[in-house]
Amino acid sequence: MLILGLDPGLGTTGWGIVRAEGNRLRHVANGKLVTDTKAPLPRRLAHLDAMLAALIADHAPDAAAVEEVFVNSNAQSTLKLGQARGVVLCAAARSGIDVGEYKPSTIKKAVVGTGAAEKAQVHAMVARLLPGVKIDGPDAGDALAVAICHAHHLASARRMF
């Protein structure tokens, strides 16, 4: 099963794909989708959408997952993030893929074992869980973390039902 993790952002959206087979995880690919800060907002969103559509068409993931948003005290940042996040969720759902959402603490717990882990620990554990991975920056690392979290939850759900 191919799982696509996404870390939405208007400037940079991180993505990471893992293959889950039973309890085994394998890294497939990761990277970031970057939009031109000088382009008008609607163009940037459409560019992000086109890159997501191409990514999903290339890899044909079976499931997707994103982090639940930590709502910022800066309302303008929240709006900006919301707009990018809307496009990301929409692009996944439009391709017929279900999208899991996880709290930051749930992702940290799944990857590191504690919900209070530091970002650096999360990325170090991602690298350990996916031998040979070369992580394309922090956004791609976050995306791989949410993909791993989703893989664990899908595996637990299968054991339960």
Next chain:
Amino acid sequence: MLILGLDPGLGTTGWGIVRAEGNRLRHVANGKLVTDTKAPLPRRLAHLDAMLAALIADHAPDAAAVEEVFVNSNAQSTLKLGQARGVVLCAAARSGIDVGEYKPSTIKKAVVGTGAAEKAQVHAMVARLLPGVKIDGPDAGDALAVAICHAHHLASARRMF
């Protein structure tokens, strides 16, 4: 020239289309796009996206416009609105249409003549400026108002250059 005004919202997105010929305005159509409050967020966004794509394909507008967001003090509402707004801006831009953004006060000034107008005045003036229009609720009324505002600004720009 066909101008599509949009009033984005996750639950209800209002839309309105006017035809601008020189200084004359004519109502073409208006309505609302409603998503199922019981569906998961990504599905709702993909449904909104599909309805927008169909609307744009049906009417082939030349330009689109939305209101600049009044950022809410409630961060969760801002995020929700941002997600819907991202899908709306993206759908327009993906169709190759430029999207104008206007402050609420600019829209009121264009429609009523004062930036401090009440909502009810705006809708009453929309009905007066577009004889025979039947407005499909307040969101469609807001969408027609931003379409009228965009028509005025495009007409002024033509006179200036």
